[in-house]
Amino acid sequence: xxxxxxxxxxxxxxxxxxxxxxxxxxxxxxxxxxxxxxxxxxxxxxxxxxxxxxxxxxxxxxxxxxxxxxxxxxxxxxxxxxxxxxxxxxxxxxxxxxxxxxxxxxxxxxxxxxxxx
Amino acid sequence: xxxxxxxxxxxxxxxxxxxxxxxxxxxxxxxxxxxxxxxxxxxxxxxxxxxxxxxxxxxxxxxxxxxxxxxxxxxxxxxxxxxxxxxxxxxxxxxxxxxxxxxxxxxxx
Numbered sequence: 413x414x415x416x417x418x419x420x421x422x423x424x425x426x427x428x429x430x431x432x433x434x435x436x437x438x439x440x441x442x443x444x445x446x447x448x449x450x451x452x453x454x455x456x457x458x459x460x461x462x463x464x465x466x467x468x469x470x471x472x473x474x475x476x477x478x479x480x481x482x483x484x485x486x487x488x489x490x491x492x493x494x495x496x497x498x499x500x501x502x503x504x505x506x507x508x509x510x511x512x513x514x515x516x517x518x519x520x521x522x523x524x525x526x527x528x529x
Numbered sequence: 530x531x532x533x534x535x536x537x538x539x540x541x542x543x544x545x546x547x548x549x550x551x552x553x554x555x556x557x558x559x560x561x562x563x564x565x566x567x568x569x570x571x572x573x574x575x576x577x578x579x580x581x582x583x584x585x586x587x588x589x590x591x592x593x594x595x596x597x598x599x600x601x602x603x604x605x606x607x608x609x610x611x612x613x614x615x616x617x618x619x620x621x622x623x624x625x626x627x628x629x630x631x632x633x634x635x636x637x638x
Contacts, residue, residue, distance in 0.1 A: 449575075
């Protein structure tokens with residue numbers, strides 16, 4: 413069964429850091445682009461970042477460029493999102509997802525990040 | 530990176546068809562055949578319904594179909610069922626990044 417499990421969320425003060433993890437199983441992780449998507453409770457989905465199969469290509473939404481870093485470890489079938497200089501507006505549920513062509517077809521359950529003093 | 534425009538809500542009776550529009554620009558929807566659609570029930574992760582404008586992943590009923598004309602993509606749900614009551618989002622490649630739609634609440638009357 414193809415699975416993605418997000419973890420690492422929590423409560424952090426403004427300016428702080430968190431590292432989200434995404435453990436995958438049941439598919440060839442190294443064969444897929446991966447992505448992070450976030451959602452403020454009660455609001456819409458927002459794409460955050462992408463990484464290609466070998467980690468050589470990374471793309472970010474403008475508001476997180478220079479603060480967030482996406483990475484992956486193909487040997488451990490995992491991807492990560494290092495989030496620095498966190499702001500209140502980064503508060504959201506963060507989802508890890510697998511790309512299948514242009515669609516995100518396997519999603520984690522989401523991990524909640526709350527930025528507050 | 531402006532969100533794609535979707536109607537806030539649509540509704541229909543069981544068995545009817547509804548269509549959700551997703552309007553962007555030539556830099557996103559109009560520029561690529563890389564539009565996807567997602568269904569999300571409250572408290573759940575999104576589920577992929579359509580990718581590459583009109584392709585359905587295995588397991589998605591053929592009641593769900595996608596199309597595109599110019600800068601507007603559409604999702605049609607035929608034969609509306611009670612379990613289709615959910616939020617729906619479109620998404621498009623936009624150069625080096627992706628952009629989601631504003632989301633549409635579908636209500637099955």
